[in-house]
Amino acid sequence: xxxxxxxxxxxxxxxxxxxxxxxxxxxxxxxxxxxxxxxxxxxxxxxxxxxxxxxxxxxxxxxxxxxxxxxxxxxxxxxxxxxxxxxxxxxxxxxxxxxxxxxxxxxxxxxxxxxxxxxxxxxxxxxxxxxxxxxxxxxxxxxxxxxxxxxxxxxxxxxxxxxxxxxxxxxxxxxxxxxxxxxxxxxxxxxxxxxxxxxxxxxxxxxxxxxxxxxxxxxxxxxxxxxxxxxxxxxxxxxxxxxxxxxxxxxxxxxxxxxxxxxxxxxxxxxxxxxxxxxxxxxxxxxxxxxxxxxxxxxxxxxxxxxxxxxxxxxxxxxxxxxxxxxxxxxxxxxxxxxxxxxxxxxxxxxxxxxxxxxxxxxxxxxxxxxxxxxxxxxxxxxxxxxxxxxxxxxxxxxxxxxxxxxxxxxxxxxxxxxxxxxxxxxxxxxxxxxxxxxxxxxxxxxxxxxxxxxxxxxxxxxxxxxxxxxxxxxxxxxxxxxxxxxxxxxxxxxxxxxx
Amino acid sequence: xxxxxxxxxxxxxxxxxxxxxxxxxxxxxxxxxxxxxxxxxxxxxxxxxxxxxxxxxxxxxxxxxxxxxxxxxxxxxxxxxxxxxxxxxxxxxxxxxxxxxxxx
Numbered sequence: 308x309x310x311x312x313x314x315x316x317x318x319x320x321x322x323x324x325x326x327x328x329x330x331x332x333x334x335x336x337x338x339x340x341x342x343x344x345x346x347x348x349x350x351x352x353x354x355x356x357x358x359x360x361x362x363x364x365x366x367x368x369x370x371x372x373x374x375x376x377x378x379x380x381x382x383x384x385x386x387x388x389x390x391x392x393x394x395x396x397x398x399x400x401x402x403x404x405x406x407x408x409x410x411x412x413x414x415x416x417x418x419x420x421x422x423x424x425x426x427x428x429x430x431x432x433x434x435x436x437x438x439x440x441x442x443x444x445x446x447x448x449x450x451x452x453x454x455x456x457x458x459x460x461x462x463x464x465x466x467x468x469x470x471x472x473x474x475x476x477x478x479x480x481x482x483x484x485x486x487x488x489x490x491x492x493x494x495x496x497x498x499x500x501x502x503x504x505x506x507x508x509x510x511x512x513x514x515x516x517x518x519x520x521x522x523x524x525x526x527x528x529x530x531x532x533x534x535x536x537x538x539x540x541x542x543x544x545x546x547x548x549x550x551x552x553x554x555x556x557x558x559x560x561x562x563x564x565x566x567x568x569x570x571x572x573x574x575x576x577x578x579x580x581x582x583x584x585x586x587x588x589x590x591x592x593x594x595x596x597x598x599x600x601x602x603x604x605x606x607x608x609x610x611x612x613x614x615x616x617x618x619x620x621x622x623x624x625x626x627x628x629x630x631x632x633x634x635x636x637x638x639x640x641x642x643x644x645x646x647x648x649x650x651x652x653x654x655x656x657x658x659x660x661x662x663x664x665x666x667x668x669x670x671x672x673x674x675x676x677x678x679x680x681x682x683x684x685x686x687x688x689x690x691x692x693x694x695x696x697x698x699x700x701x702x703x704x705x706x707x708x709x710x711x712x713x714x715x716x717x718x719x720x721x722x723x724x725x726x727x728x729x730x731x732x733x734x735x736x737x738x739x740x741x742x743x744x745x746x747x748x749x750x751x752x753x754x755x756x757x758x759x760x761x762x763x764x765x766x767x768x769x770x771x772x773x774x775x776x777x778x779x780x781x782x783x784x785x786x787x788x789x790x791x792x793x794x795x796x797x798x799x800x801x802x803x804x805x806x807x
Numbered sequence: 808x809x810x811x812x813x814x815x816x817x818x819x820x821x822x823x824x825x826x827x828x829x830x831x832x833x834x835x836x837x838x839x840x841x842x843x844x845x846x847x848x849x850x851x852x853x854x855x856x857x858x859x860x861x862x863x864x865x866x867x868x869x870x871x872x873x874x875x876x877x878x879x880x881x882x883x884x885x886x887x888x889x890x891x892x893x894x895x896x897x898x899x900x901x902x903x904x905x906x907x908x909x910x911x
Contacts, residue, residue, distance in 0.1 A: 364883045516855035528855045532827045535890040602813050608893050610817040615907050
């Protein structure tokens, strides 16, 4: 039977905006869920999705994608990645799966909101496929690590993390709940699909795939790069929305939403992606530095697409470029220092060869973060392991929920960005973090950071044991140095050589 | 694809697909060269993915991809390995186009 060419029926098949007879338009599309900013229905009907896909095509293509990813997994099941990979690489996988797998189900809910409440029919179609994409992502990223659970309990956090109050998870959830679960359809299309998925997901799903291929983990590389082919399509939901907003005088609001989402994504990636690329991935397998991947994906590709749409750089762009050199080093130092409080084993990544690499990629590293690591290394060389653990709590930002940190050593310029709102004093790690809060204070005001909860007496007993219990970290799951401190041997030898 | 000065890295006109490595990516590189005569086609091989780009506009035709693959190919099957792309996209049954509206 001859099939009609797709474009002969595509337009008529998506013309699904009917005039409701039994309810008012405002009841069918309540503004809290649609967020159409007063732009009338007919203006939304000009929406033309640039990346077209029909349902039969979708099913065929997705089947092929799944067949590819699952067959790579099956073929390499006996490659003993778990036994043979560097412990730092296992930590990359643990951090990735825990922070992301269940969040994909949240993204399915966000796509479902666009599917139901978008006034543009083409957008509803795209979001239908996007919703199924995200379910696929969650299921695969729960299934793939499952084979490791019996070998290492930390892999159980692929599923468990989202149900806990572990601090990095609180930060992740605060961001993803903000972008995906508590916004109307139009805001989701801007903040999730445009700002997050055409930009940052490329870092975690393609940049990291490059490192995975270098590390010989082709199962993980194939999995995450396959996931990104879905993102590549459904991330295009936001572009035409932005065009409609600009054409109808709503550019400032569109820009504001991009600026919030971009900054929040950046902060989360500075703790998640930065350390795994520049410290956990074994030196010989690093394809590029975190900063170089950010330049490729976020500056050269994503910012260029913002420009082409007629929008502006986020107002804090210069600070963002500056922070690309520094922020994630402080995050990494903090994660390693507070290592019992994470569900993976952070790799220190500071052997002399690694420090040379860091100095080359980030000139000045030895004079700043290097000085902090010198103290840790001295303590480890002298056998004072207890001195390499924290005795106090960090100050946590009330927006990103991550420790407030600045460049140590010669570059020391620490600053708090406080704000008093309705009698409560909030602390922020930067001006953009405070600005995000100020855009919609009521959205964020009631949230307590982990440290706020500690000080409010919600964590009992008020010590490390109480905190670990509160965070759901059981014995066997509590993080420790990825290499069991074996990397300190080279410093001991250097010390002995110097002494002799 | 890193530059000496990150502050100006966004001042580019690069457009084109980022493909997962494999036979389709190889066919796309050939198609990019054939379907965009006179344009410099750059390939940045990151092992897991290949960034294939040129300036301002890139067209990839189904027939050219078929010829390079040596088998029938539907344009939307490109999605199986199209992990990302630079610029805007326009998808059709016989060709796909990556482009920017503004040249800078």
